[in-house]
Amino acid sequence: MSGKEKRCPICKAKAPVADYRPFCSKRCADVDLSRWLGGAYAIPSAEPPDEFEIMEAVEAARKESQQTDD
Numbered sequence: 408m409s410g411k412e413k414r415c416p417i418c419k420a421k422a423p424v425a426d427y428r429p430f431c432s433k434r435c436a437d438v439d440l441s442r443w444l445g446g447a448y449a450i451p452s453a454e455p456p457d458e459f460e461i462m463e464a465v466e467a468a469r470k471e472s473q474q475t476d477d
């Protein structure tokens with residue numbers, strides 16, 4: 408690993424916003440969280456997810472967290 412430039416680990420965007428470090432935005436932070444929560448969301452490490460996959464992962468995590476005993 409070299410370079411002091413920080414990049415978002417989710418979308419590889421440059422210069423993550425300090426508020427969401429190490430992510431560039433809340434969305435990417437959500438994606439990372441959804442990965443932790445949803446474990447099943449596995450992507451090839453060689454390729455970053457595209458925006459669609461990110462949204463799907465976030466939605467899936469959201470739905471899961473909304474499930475109640477009802």
Ligand SMILES: [Zn+2]
Binds near residue numbers: 415418419420430432
């Ligand atoms: Zn990002």
